Amino acid sequence: MTEFGALLAALNRAQISYVVIGGLAVGANGYVRATRDLDVLVPADAETMSRLRTLLAGLEGTLPDGSPLPDELFDGEHHVRATTVHGLLDVLPEGESELSYESVAEGAIEAEIDGTPTKVAGLKQLVLMKRLSGRPQDLEDIRRLEIAHGTLPEIGPDS
Numbered sequence: 749m750t751e752f753g754a755l756l757a758a759l760n761r762a763q764i765s766y767v768v769i770g771g772l773a774v775g776a777n778g779y780v781r782a783t784r785d786l787d788v789l790v791p792a793d794a795e796t797m798s799r800l801r802t803l804l805a806g807l808e809g810t811l812p813d814g815s816p817l818p819d820e821l822f823d824g825e826h827h828v829r830a831t832t833v834h835g836l837l838d839v840l841p842e843g844e845s846e847l848s849y850e851s852v853a854e855g856a857i858e859a860e861i862d863g864t865p866t867k868v869a870g871l872k873q874l875v876l877m878k879r880l881s882g883r884p885q886d887l888e889d890i891r892r893l894e895i896a897h898g899t900l901p902e903i904g905p906d907s
Contacts, residue, residue: 751835753862778896785836792824
């Protein structure tokens with residue numbers, strides 16, 4: 749099992765609701781590329797944040813610079829980027845995106861990554877998140893997904 753599979757299995761054991769986004773989701777949707785971290789979208793509720801805090805403590809989670817994870821990160825409003833014994837985990841709580849956790853989970857595809865069952869953002873929601881971000885890597889992901897799938901529809905949060 750790779751570090752991604754180990755992180756996904758840990759999220760599942762902790763009963764944290766999540767959807768894989770980022771590089772692994774791009775791969776599951778037709779364009780495989782290298783990625784250094786596991787990106788997940790989670791609900792921003794207190795229970796999820798409490799479970800996440802407990803999980804990261806058990807995985808020896810720290811900020812990427814090695815300093816402790818401050819409690820303020822677990823308020824459901826902050827992006828949590830943590831180095832763990834299994835690699836880098838990026839947790840995006842809903843609310844930092846125009847897409848709710850519920851809408852992304854509803855459109856998610858069931859996948860198995862390193863033998864671990866998981867939900868991965870579907871093409872529609874993934875492309876929307878990438879367009880909203882607009883970072884160079886995200887724009888390149890869209891271009892590559894377009895090569896894999898043909899012209900992608902112009903979609904917005906309400907479509």
